Amino acid sequence: MAAPMELSCWGGDWGLPSLHPESLTVMAYARFSGAPLTVNTVNNSWRAPKGDLPVLVSEDIVISQPAKILNFLRKQKYNADYHLSAKQGADTLAYIALLEEKLLPALLHTFWIEAENYCSVTKPWFASKIAFPLSLYLPGKMSREALNRILLTKGGPPLYSLTEVEAQIYRDAKECLNLLSKRLGTSQFFFGDTPTTLDAFVFGFLAPIYKVCFPRVQLQEHLKQLPNLCRFCDDILTCYFRLTVSGHAPAGQDTADANLQKLTQLVTKESNLIEKMDDNLRKSPQHPPRKLTTLKLAAGGEESNPMSRLSP
Amino acid sequence: AAEPWPENAALYQQLKEEQILLSDNASSLAVQAFLQMCNLPIRVICRPNAEYMSPSGKVPFIHVGNQVVSELGPIVQFVKAKGHSLSDGLDEVQKAEMKAYMELVNNMLLTAELYLQWCDDVTVEEITHPRYGSPYPWPLNRILSYQKQWEVRRKMKAIGWAGKTLEQVLEDVDQCCHALSQRLGTQPYFFNKQPTELDALVFGHLFTILTTQLITDELSEKVKNYSNLTAFCRRIEQQYFEGHEKDSSTIAARSSKRSLLR
Numbered sequence: 214m215a216a217p218m219e220l221s222c223w224g225g226d227w228g229l230p231s232l233h234p235e236s237l238t239v240m241a242y243a244r245f246s247g248a249p250l251t252v253n254t255v256n257n258s259w260r261a262p263k264g265d266l267p268v269l270v271s272e273d274i275v276i277s278q279p280a281k282i283l284n285f286l287r288k289q290k291y292n293a294d295y296h297l298s299a300k301q302g303a304d305t306l307a308y309i310a311l312l313e314e315k316l317l318p319a320l321l322h323t324f325w326i327e328a329e330n331y332c333s334v335t336k337p338w339f340a341s342k343i344a345f346p347l348s349l350y351l352p353g354k355m356s357r358e359a360l361n362r363i364l365l366t367k368g369g370p371p372l373y374s375l376t377e378v379e380a381q382i383y384r385d386a387k388e389c390l391n392l393l394s395k396r397l398g399t400s401q402f403f404f405g406d407t408p409t410t411l412d413a414f415v416f417g418f419l420a421p422i423y424k425v426c427f428p429r430v431q432l433q434e435h436l437k438q439l440p441n442l443c444r445f446c447d448d449i450l451t452c453y454f455r456l457t458v459s460g461h462a463p464a465g466q467d468t469a470d471a472n473l474q475k476l477t478q479l480v481t482k483e484s485n486l487i488e489k490m491d492d493n494l495r496k497s498p499q500h501p502p503r504k505l506t507t508l509k510l511a512a513g514g515e516e517s518n519p520m521s522r523l524s525p
Numbered sequence: 526a527a528e529p530w531p532e533n534a535a536l537y538q539q540l541k542e543e544q545i546l547l548s549d550n551a552s553s554l555a556v557q558a559f560l561q562m563c564n565l566p567i568r569v570i571c572r573p574n575a576e577y578m579s580p581s582g583k584v585p586f587i588h589v590g591n592q593v594v595s596e597l598g599p600i601v602q603f604v605k606a607k608g609h610s611l612s613d614g615l616d617e618v619q620k621a622e623m624k625a626y627m628e629l630v631n632n633m634l635l636t637a638e639l640y641l642q643w644c645d646d647v648t649v650e651e652i653t654h655p656r657y658g659s660p661y662p663w664p665l666n667r668i669l670s671y672q673k674q675w676e677v678r679r680k681m682k683a684i685g686w687a688g689k690t691l692e693q694v695l696e697d698v699d700q701c702c703h704a705l706s707q708r709l710g711t712q713p714y715f716f717n718k719q720p721t722e723l724d725a726l727v728f729g730h731l732f733t734i735l736t737t738q739l740i741t742d743e744l745s746e747k748v749k750n751y752s753n754l755t756a757f758c759r760r761i762e763q764q765y766f767e768g769h770e771k772d773s774s775t776i777a778a779r780s781s782k783r784s785l786l787r
Contacts, residue, residue, distance in 0.1 A: 278685075299707040300707050300708055300710070302704070302707065303703070303704035303705070303707040303708045304622065304625070304708070306629055306700065306701070306704045307622065307625035307626045307628065307629040307704065307708075308625045310625065310628040310629035310631075310632040310633065311624060311625040311628040311629075313628075313632065314628045314631065314632055315628065358683075361683050362683040362684065365679060365680045365683040365684075366680065366683065366684060369581060369582055369583075392620075392621035392624060392625070393621075395617045395618055395621050396618055396621045396622070398618070
């Protein structure tokens with residue numbers, strides 16, 4: 214239990230600790246169960262991205278898939294599910310299967326296959342996190358794998374073209390979101406008041422859809438119509454990830470903060486200048502009052518005081 | 526969709542004795558159970574080229590009136606459009622649960638069956654290749670079965686199952702059966718009094734696993750560990766298949782690779 218555990222995974226943006234659904238699931242579970250993980254986000258290092266993140270390293274053991282990582286954490290006594298009944302455990306497994314079958318293809322499509330999303334958001338973001346030569350190859354490879362997976366699992370007849378497959382997977386995904394929303398209802402987490410494995414998986418899949426700003430967002434719009442799921446994601450982010458959110462401020466907020474700082478600096482500089490000017494004006498104030506008095510005297514009796522004007 | 530169910534509705538699958546494989550048999554039995562539960566009569570017709578006749582390439586498919594529908598999901602919707610449904614009495618949360626459990630069975634049990642048939646070399650050599658191509662002459666039988674094997678292996682690789690060992694696959698089956706057993710508990714059906722399409726699906730897969738003889742008995746042992754699941758299968762078999770099973774009692778030949786649960 215005392216062995217230090219290190220998790221390597223993709224980093225985050227747009228308010229999320231990670232953009233990758235599986236990495237997010239593992240991070241969320243670690244937070245729920247209180248496991249002390251040091252999280253290494255992948256950025257510009259050669260060693261890490263072998264394409265198979267997230268990876269947990271603990272002493273000599275290396276584990277790579279989320280289900281196996283969660284099993285390992287449970288064996289180390291970091292169990293978020295101990296209060297669940299056996300039936301609820303069975304439900305967990307069933308809902309995870311539902312997520313993988315119905316929601317994951319659409320998620321992969323939105324990230325990796327939809328041309329506008331891929332070219333303007335996904336590829337640049339991932340490429341910026343990987344070291345140079347690999348960054349030209351790895352995003353393309355991940356995109357091809359995603360397309361392959363979708364076509365092989367969903368693309369058989371009677372769906373003969375990619376557009377038909379896309380229509381089907383988005384229909385399935387919307388239905389899945391509706392089912393999740395009905396199952397969640399008004400409770401805070403899926404099984405009562407404490408989060409469990411299922412909450413980690415649902416959060417891992419929903420949060421990227423909810424937060425990442427894509428040009429083509431039909432799934433996000435559908436999700437936003439299900440307010441209890443949005444509230445669920447926001448709750449987990451604020452309660453369990455608040456340290457990460459303030460520590461790794463995402464790019465959007467960063468620039469806003471920087472702008473704000475510059476603005477306040479300018480304002481303070483200006484107000485300083487104004488104060489200085491004020492001081493200057495007060496320090497060399499003799500001229501205006503004397504001018505006024507001489508004017509008055511002049512106005513009063515010009516011919517009587519020609520001398521006084523000449524000797525201020 | 527408003528027409529009544531015709532008398533000559535037919536379900537097509539591959540040849541029962543020589544050709545059909547574990548996963549296809551499971552799917553076919555699931556559909557038959559579902560239709561029995563809805564009280565809709567159907568004849569089972571065995572054709573060697575059933576897979577090619579099917580609109581989606583998968584068996585079984587049903588031919589009703591002048592429509593052809595394949596696979597359990599679309600068949601359930603088609604039957605619902607005709608006015609028969611088993612899951613109307615469920616509320617929204619229960620329907621969500623039912624769909625989730627059906628995905629679990631498809632995701633784990635069906636994939637495990639496919640893995641065992643097509644990715645485990647011993648089973649492939651001794652059972653799958655001979656059975657799959659049996660109606661065709663050489664070399665067509667070898668070509669067709671290699672083609673199918675390549676296709677299934679590609680799919681396994683895409684979803685990440687290609688790297689699993691047989692023990693891991695059996696572990697997954699065990700986990701799935703454990704979940705199903707927990708959910709069933711002591712109830713007669715998954716959603717208490719009435720059977721639903723989930724019961725049909727689970728019955729199809731578990732019954733086939735229990736009654737098909739493979740190289741080893743490990744797969745059926747995993748299911749037999751859960752007594753409420755075996756009791757569930759027996760109950761559905763007795764209730765819905767008593768009349769139809771009489772022809773399978775005449776099968777005694779070992780070469781048919783089938784043993785009965787009696």
